[in-house]
Amino acid sequence: MPKPTFFRLPDERRDRLVEEAILEFAERTYAEASLSQIAQRSRIPKGSFYQYFEDKLDLYRWLLTDEVPRRKRAFVGDVGRDRDFWTRLEDTIERGMAFLVEHPRLARLSAAAADPTAIIEVRGLHKAICEAGIEELRSLLEQGVASGAFEAPDLDVATRLVATIIGPGLTDVVLRELGAELHEVLASDSLRKRLGPKRRRVLAHQAVLFIRHGLGG
Amino acid sequence: MPKPTFFRLPDERRDRLVEEAILEFAERTYAEASLSQIAQRSRIPKGSFYQYFEDKLDLYRWLLTDEVPRRKRAFVGDVGRDRDFWTRLEDTIERGMAFLVEHPRLARLSAAAADPTAIIEVRGLHKAICEAGIEELRSLLEQGVASGAFEAPDLDVATRLVATIIGPGLTDVVLRELGAELHEVLASDSLRKRLGPKRRRVLAHQAVLFIRHGLGG
């Protein structure tokens, strides 16, 4: 958690630091990311940085568990609880793609929880985030079963397979759709024009069809 | 590519270096991995290492494009071409799980191509390996379509979704099945006892059912 001083900072200064940190951690792995770079680019002396955060991990953890999820929720909004299960799944997927296209760097950080690393604290952090995501998806799927949308002999296995489809799988598909590398996308602020709402709906629908009926549908 | 000197090395010395390199690159990201560690653990002076390889990347590339695939092919063997498409897919998946269980470190290196990194040369290498894998899977799926096993409106999208299922998705499922973290698995030489051929067949079958019929099957 950031130190109290951080929250007392002038907005402009704090924002500069946060944006540069998001940029750095989106473009590089935790291990590759450099505090010195973040400090330099946000024009905040390293000594000052340590007035705001305990250390590199403290900043990274705050971004992954607080700042990024907050912004993601704000963007994605609530997927209506009143709808049919398959529609909700499709909405979830469409919103996920929208987030990726409109806020690529936040989306990348959001996905960073799947990154491998030898640093044990980071691994623990990543694992906790992954498990939370799995749990959320699992509860959605449980409601799907309850509503009779489908049956699953092993909901754990099903959850994990669906999770990889709507996570890395769809990211892969979207990047191919955009005809761009992840790092090109990260450098761009918005790819609205190249993957608008209509096309996203089509892709989301295809994905749901695949999850629902597989290849043989 | 390794320098000629490398191939003239006494087997024992060469093997020691290769094994320690595989261990290091399996447990750590390319950026995290340390040549100094590899050298120290394989009791080969750093100066000598540079007689065998151009640099760190040269070693990593050789492992990922030559040594590991060679060992993987040797282990996995050929999946019979004469069989039914769905059977071949199931075999492919079962062999993949077997490889993961019997040679966790090689399997991890094999999957490292999906790791993100800011190092441009490594990104190029990883991308090339990923594309080759996608291409291979795509040609399998093409045969599936040709044989009438299924239809796919967009084979590119289908290929990528199937790839993430049988890649990260199944790894995830297997780890859960083993009740272990990836790093615990890497430390173990063989998990034969905890995920034998019979159980692997069951899981592979489930996975194929999911790919074939989705959740709604």
Next chain:
DNA sequence: TCGGCATGCGACCGACCAGTCATATGACCG
């Protein structure tokens, strides 16, 4: 006006890294 406290700051520290280089070794040849 003064003193104290939160904050700003950048030079600095020790650790580690990838990669180099000068020197040493020893097998083979004339």
Next chain:
DNA sequence: CGGTCATATGACTGGTCGGTCGCATGCCGA
């Protein structure tokens, strides 16, 4: 024997890193 060539070796270089420390600054209430 002397000479050459492939190879072995580890101290060393230059650089980056995360993190610290001691001093400077400026706002506060008294």
